[in-house]
Ligand code: HEM
């Protein structure tokens with residue numbers, strides 16, 4: 065082996081590289097912790113699209129509940145500790161807010177990093193230009209195995225260069241692409257796209273595996289930095305100083321400690337704020353994400369058209385059927401007396417029986433249902449397009465939202481701190497209601513809509529996550545503002561569980 069040359073002797077990282085390296089650590093740690101929170105929403109991973117209980121390849125939960133049929137998907141959630149998850153304690157909605165805000169920051173950091181790499185000669189450090197790098201990496205690997213610190217090449221040794229290349233140019237893009245493949249708006253508009261990864265559930269599994277790769281890389285990376293000389297490494301990556309002296313070492317160590325302290329403070333602030341002031345946190349993060357979701361994701365209209373052969377057998381439902389007397393009496397009489405009331409800011413209010421609804425032009429879509437928790441299934445839904453209904457009631461110009469109210473008293477959480485005594489409702493933007501695959505469904509898989517899945521009438525919004533697709537619909541009111549509806553967050557779950565009022569991702 066050749067004499068060990070001082071590693072990094074000739075790298076003085078420019079400021080841009082040093083800053084993006086630091087921001088990468090900030091956003092990545094937020095992404096991992098919030099990702100773990102999301103995982104807890106449905107702590108099972110699959111490589112199939114119907115998520116049948118027992119078909120997962122891995123689970124992170126001790127609950128085993130599919131032996132009887134009284135559980136619903138909500139019961140499968142796992143609440144993780146706040147040290148692990150952001151914010152922890154079963155706050156899926158807030159976890160997702162943090163994940164998407166951090167993802168935007170991480171993407172911006174990545175774009176900046178790539179701009180710096182490729183507008184200078186910095187890229188030569190991380191992009192191999194010669195196949196010999198593989199042979200060299202192998203040799204370097206053997207040297208590490210012999211517990212030798214190998215000689216560096218021009219800057220990094222071949223193994224370092226290859227792992228940096230893989231993380232930046234393979235694993236990061238995979239993480240972004242699989243993340244987007246799980247957004248219902250994108251899956252709905254470009255159904256072929258998530259199939260590239262083998263479907264939404266495979267994308268979710270790959271997304272998780274890539275996180276493990278990130279964590280493994282980071283552990284290994286930091287170990288190597290230490291093996292190569294921690295203080296030299298920090299001087300290069302924190303101060304941009306090559307061939308540092310003792311004063312540089314001290315300063316680099318101090319800046320690093322201050323950075324780590326700031327990082328810990330940020331995480332604990334985000335966690336405490338989320339747990340102590342969830343409504344404020346919801347509003348704050350919603351404010352940051354709304355513009356992106358409104359302009360980029362909400363306009364995407366679902367064009368799903370699955371094969372009937374893909375329809376899932378006996379999927380898990382979510383939410384327990386209402387128990388209030390009004391609903392029970394209607395059900396006892398096969399919903400003959402059921403009337404859907406459509407009112408509010410409309411020219412022609414209506415009261416429609418199931419027969420009236422069935423007499424309207426019928427649509428059918430074979431589509432995938434995606435719950436915010438993570439699970440999915442495929443079904444055929446039959447019903448009337450919301451746009452066809454709206455054309456009949458004629459919304460007034462100032463109407464902006466449909467408030468869809470239900471018979472659902474949420475009796476199962478009435479004693480809960482979530483305050484479940486208010487009925488379940490969903491507020492739907494008029495534009496979204498007019499999407500071609502937004503409908504009021506009265507049929508499922510060629511049968512009358514079963515009560516378990518929202519019979520006699522439920523909402524379907526195929527470019528969205530499932531939580532606003534109100535089941536057991538009772539009435540629709542058109543309104544100009546949702547500020548005074550419920551707690552003003554745009555739906556029962558947004559009100560009680562701090563979910564986003566938009567559900568395209
Ligand atoms: C642009 C970047 C990213 C986007 C757009 C994104 C998007 C998403 C989405 C949509 C989900 C929810 C999945 C569901 O509905 O079930 C999710 C979950 C998750 N994300 Fe990300 N993500 C990104 C980056 C990352 C990174 C960098 C990590 C970790 C290194 C990460 C770790 C996780 C984990 C652990 C989960 C939960 C479990 C799973 O679905 O695998 N994400 N992400």
Ligand code: HEM
Pocket residue numbers: 072081085088089092189190224228231232278281282285286289292297298300301
């Ligand atoms: C506190 C944790 C970290 C420390 C102390 C650290 C330190 C360093 C140092 C000293 C270098 C200079 C080159 C070398 O010595 O190999 C470096 C480069 C690099 N680090 Fe980190 N790092 C940390 C976390 C991370 C994380 C979490 C990632 C990404 C997952 C990452 C990705 C990279 C990449 C891609 C380079 C090469 C950058 C370039 O040459 O343009 N680092 N890191």
Ligand SMILES: Nc1nc2c(c(=O)[nH]1)N[C@H]1C(S)=C(S)[C@@H](COP(=O)(O)O)O[C@H]1N2
Pocket residue numbers: 380381382383384433434435436470472488516517518530531532533534535536
């Ligand atoms: N009335 C009512 N509608 C509801 C819910 C609910 O709890 N009550 N849950 C929502 C959620 S979170 C999901 S994922 C879907 C589940 O639909 P499914 O049970 O037909 O699969 O219904 C949505 N509509």
Ligand SMILES: [Mo]
Pocket residue numbers: 382434435436437530531
């Ligand atoms: Mo859901």
